[in-house]
């Protein structure tokens with residue numbers, strides 16, 4: 001009987017020791033932090049292993065929380081025995097769930113949810129139940145690769161489950177190395193290793209603590225997990241954190257954008273100005289260089305100039321000589337009959353011999369009828385003759401704001417779009433001439449033009465000669 005009591009009490013003490021182990025687990029090896037925000041106090045394991053029938057505890061060590069809730073596979077504690085035998089350990093402020101004898105159905109995902117008034121943290125531990133001690137050590141935690149600044153403190157941790165070893169002089173162990181120097185990181189004031197184990201040394205790990213990080217500390221660290229007969233290496237890389245990158249990881253290139261916009265605006269402006277200044281000239285040059293030549297089409301004249309008696313001087317003494325002498329065109333001239341109705345028949349024959357009709361559009365050409373209807377009619381008649389019509393407008397056209405459509409659904413305004421209209425100054429500007437030439441047939445050579453450009457005032461026009469061209 002005494003024997004029995006002794007055995008019982010021995011069993012109780014052992015069990016208590018194990019339970020005491022779980023009681024103190026969350027008190028030791030905690031992060032060195034002060035502050036009142038809710039956080040885990042040590043590295044929470046990711047996977048946990050247990051041998052069938054042995055003691056097992058799972059931990060979520062934390063501080064400054066209001067409550068910890070446990071879930072298994074999404075189901076809140078307490079769990080039916082058919083799902084899990086693990087129970088809360090309230091003395092440890094619910095940071096731990098445990099069972100004295102683990103069974104297969106205890107395996108699964110255990111999630112702890114920490115809450116305070118504002119924040120929720122959750123962590124899941126996968127519990128695997130093994131029938132026997134595994135040959136290879138099973139990793140329960142290894143620190144991730146880290147980026148740290150010089151001067152900061154850091155702690156790396158690796159831990160594995162190896163099971164109980166029943167050999168004398170043999171034990172499980174985890175040791176940190178630095179890869180480029182194959183010696184063990186010896187314990188100094190700045191760098192030290194701290195071993196830890198739980199559940200009768202079945203789960204074992206080592207902290208590598210580096211204070212006041214120096215440039216030579218960056219590199220690859222290796223945690224070598226040793227179980228008799230087997231060694232496993234885990235690596236963690238430690239890189240320097242670049243502070244500048246951190247402050248502004250992805251700056252918006254506002255200065256570049258601004259410069260680009262200014263450049264684009266200047267370019268546009270330059271293009272606009274150049275176009276204003278040289279656009280007409282370039283177009284003219286392009287047309288004369290590449291435009292189709294209208295030759296050998298059976299026509300005699302490049303243009304037929306139509307004018308009223310009042311505009312005769314302009315037609316014969318300004319327009320005609322310039323076209324013929326400076327621009328190398330051959331032009332015919334004809335005075336318009338006073339009645340628009342007579343134009344078709346009178347002009348029919350001569351228009352057939354010309355490539356263009358240049359109509360000097362002024363009130364006198366229309367017998368003084370400077371209204372939209374008369375202008376429309378005149379333009380329609382001349383346009384129907386065949387050659388492209390160029391209207392040189394000597395006076396401001398009457399307002400076309402309230403113009404009514406005629407029976408063809410047309411207005412003067414719409415008709416003016418279909419013919420070439422040039423506002424003609426007196427005396428004509430260089431722009432007027434270029435506009436006119438742009439609408440004339442293409443000319444590859446201006447042999448006379450260059451000579452005459454040298455002596456623009458010496459141009460004499462023999463009126464008789466011009467009249468020879470009259471058709």
Ligand SMILES: *[C@@H]1O[C@H](CO)[C@@H](O)[C@H](O)[C@H]1NC(C)=O
Pocket residue numbers: 066067068069077088090093094
């Ligand atoms: C611990 O868990 C019990 C049962 O779920 C609950 O009543 C108690 O409030 C919890 N205590 C803490 C500190 O979370």
Ligand SMILES: *[C@@H]1O[C@H](CO)[C@@H](O)[C@H](O)[C@H]1NC(C)=O
Pocket residue numbers: 073108109126
């Ligand atoms: C437990 O979690 C792992 C990883 O998240 C998942 O693959 C597995 O299906 C989960 N098991 C259960 C029973 O929810």
Ligand SMILES: *[C@@H]1O[C@H](CO)[C@@H](O)[C@H](O)[C@H]1NC(C)=O
Pocket residue numbers: 182
């Ligand atoms: C340590 O590294 C040096 C060269 O880096 C090598 O010669 C030596 O054999 C290594 N020692 C051990 C014990 O691996």
